[in-house]
Amino acid sequence: MTNLNSRLAERLKQIRAERGWSLQQLAEASGISRSTLSRVENGEVSPTAETLGALSTCYRMTISQLLAPIEAPFAPLVRKGEQSQWQDADNGFSRRVVSPPSGGLSAEVVRCDLDAYQDISYAAPSLPGHEHHLLMLSGRLTVNTSGEEYLLEAGDCLRYQLYGPSRFRTGSDAASYLIVLV
Amino acid sequence: MTNLNSRLAERLKQIRAERGWSLQQLAEASGISRSTLSRVENGEVSPTAETLGALSTCYRMTISQLLAPIEAPFAPLVRKGEQSQWQDADNGFSRRVVSPPSGGLSAEVVRCDLDAYQDISYAAPSLPGHEHHLLMLSGRLTVNTSGEEYLLEAGDCLRYQLYGPSRFRTGSDAASYLIVLV
DNA sequence: AAGTGAATTCCCGTATATGAGATTAATTTC
DNA sequence: GAAATTAATCTCATATACGGGAATTCACTT
Incomplete structure (x- = not known):
């Protein structure tokens, strides 16, 4: 070394x-x-x-x-665990991979639409440490990650690195947001 | 320590x-x-x-x-009102740095709003090779980069790496879009 | 060129981070 | 329960990171 x-x-x-x-x-x-x-x-x-x-x-x-x-960039072959998550969408939740990573690019953009009164939890990622930028387009969303809770409104941007479990839920308002995964 | x-x-x-x-x-x-x-x-x-x-x-x-x-955390939540806005003088172009780069993060998100009949050119960047994801939120936009021309509509996502000059222009429709800079 | 001052590197003694093996603690198995 | 197996900690010897000071190099002035 x-x-x-x-x-x-x-x-x-x-x-x-x-x-x-x-x-x-x-x-x-x-x-x-x-x-x-x-x-x-x-x-x-x-x-x-x-x-x-x-x-x-x-x-x-x-x-x-x-x-x-x-530091050397970490291995790009990392999204197997995530893809399984993309599939188990419930009824009140739709996700669309707007900009999938490919050809050496290192970021992807996902658009998520969540109905009112939804509660979605994710287990800790298999390969932690991804950088996330969550940009609220409309509505209100409560996010729990890294032991913190954030109430987001349209235009807000939450940035975090995903090391543990996370939780997304809506109240009386639906939510639309983008997640930029780096 | x-x-x-x-x-x-x-x-x-x-x-x-x-x-x-x-x-x-x-x-x-x-x-x-x-x-x-x-x-x-x-x-x-x-x-x-x-x-x-x-x-x-x-x-x-x-x-x-x-x-x-x-490590001491950077502010992970950037409220809409706290996001620094650039009003490019007289022209109908405003940019807002939604998610500024800090704390070792490698991406930033910029929201751009361009009025109708605008034409903006950029010289080659001083630090070339950045990966861009341009996500159209609404309107129509014509982009020239790397010798190619693209007509983008709401929901489209253009990905490119910026090595040379680029040009952004609108026709009869205004345009709102996000640029994710990695 | 030589001198003056500052900045950096080298040398030595000390503190501590590391490795190999032994000891202790926790878990399993019968 | 006792033995066996595994995991974690401790002991001691070595390697190396660190601090203080001397020696060297570098930059600038006259």
């Missing part, structure tokens, strides 16, 4: 260069010594999660934002 | 529990010893980036996906 270290090194060098900081300044801001910073930025060592946390904090970003550009 | 280690520990424990793996199985799949895995999952040590990489690989996810749930 030396490859990861060298890519991380390049990334960190670039970020520090963008901010115009010296190792000394970064050391004071992060609480990490100059020597460690030098070795990390030269790919000689693999920093600990704590070190990564300190760096991302003083750069005002999350570790994910720090690492996302240097 | 012990807090980070303990949250990471919980996260890793949960993932392994979901898959029903033992430490022994995870050790063989990841190349990390059982003892190290035990200490990491108990928050006693801070794993190196290499260790995180090995774990995320054998769990079939990126490090970002591994860490995202335990």
